[in-house]
Amino acid sequence: DTAVSQTPKYLVTQMGNDKSIKCEQNLGHDTMYWYKQDSKKFLKIMFSYNNKELIINETVPNRFSPKSPDKAHLNLHINSLELGDSAVYFCASSPGTEGTDTQYFGPGTRLTVL
Amino acid sequence: LAKTTQPISMDSYEGQEVNITCSHNNIATNDYITWYQQFPSQGPRFIIQGYKTKVTNEVASLFIPADRKSSTLSLPRVSLSDTAVYYCLVVYSGGGADGLTFGKGTHLIIQP
Numbered sequence: 343d344t345a346v347s348q349t350p351k352y353l354v355t356q357m358g359n360d361k362s363i364k365c366e367q368n369l370g371h372d373t374m375y376w377y378k379q380d381s382k383k384f385l386k387i388m389f390s391y392n393n394k395e396l397i398i399n400e401t402v403p404n405r406f407s408p409k410s411p412d413k414a415h416l417n418l419h420i421n422s423l424e425l426g427d428s429a430v431y432f433c434a435s436s437p438g439t440e441g442t443d444t445q446y447f448g449p450g451t452r453l454t455v456l
Numbered sequence: 457l458a459k460t461t462q463p464i465s466m467d468s469y470e471g472q473e474v475n476i477t478c479s480h481n482n483i484a485t486n487d488y489i490t491w492y493q494q495f496p497s498q499g500p501r502f503i504i505q506g507y508k509t510k511v512t513n514e515v516a517s518l519f520i521p522a523d524r525k526s527s528t529l530s531l532p533r534v535s536l537s538d539t540a541v542y543y544c545l546v547v548y549s550g551g552g553a554d555g556l557t558f559g560k561g562t563h564l565i566i567q568p
Contacts, residue, residue, distance in 0.1 A: 346499075382560065
């Protein structure tokens with residue numbers, strides 16, 4: 343059983359398109375995250391939800407919109423894709439919101455914008 | 457916000473003990489030190505976490521001196537499969553975005 347899963351694994355699209363990445367966790371965790379890892383390997387937090395409520399919203403273009411239909415799912419929708427959006431996007435989950443909670447990461451979605 | 461500094465890369469050989477040091481001069485009272493490991497094409501995986509002195513689990517040990525301005529991740533008897541990027545994070549126990557940015561990490565390469 344995959345603890346944190348993401349789909350798709352690879353996403354290649356043209357500039358200006360709208361795309362979504364889905365994330366699901368079966369760990370029963372209350373908190374989920376989206377991270378972006380750029381070509382230099384920096385892994386930066388974008389959003390975090392706790393029980394479907396947005397709790398972390400970093401400086402991210404408003405073209406990025408997370409949606410949490412339930413606490414096991416956190417999807418990421420990106421409008422009007424730009425070249426700079428090309429990166430690997432990781433979803434993660436943790437039991438709660440404590441900084442000391444272990445985060446469990448998904449396998450990542452490699453987004454390439456042409 | 458405690459920032460961390462760690463070597464960009466390290467090399468070692470199978471069977472050796474590897475120590476990766478992380479500096480975090482501005483660590484605060486309620487901050488914890490956490491290490492993650494990332495293999496190519498995978499998400500990071502938690503290795504170990506500590507507050508002070510020494511923590512040991514089945515994978516690694518974490519040494520934290522009394523002033524807590526640095527910490528050392530120790531991997532005993534490494535194998536080729538330990539080749540990965542290792543990230544040091546300083547996280548506030550109360551949560552929040554601070555500390556959730558992973559830096560470049562240390563790229564550890566293990567040779568036969």
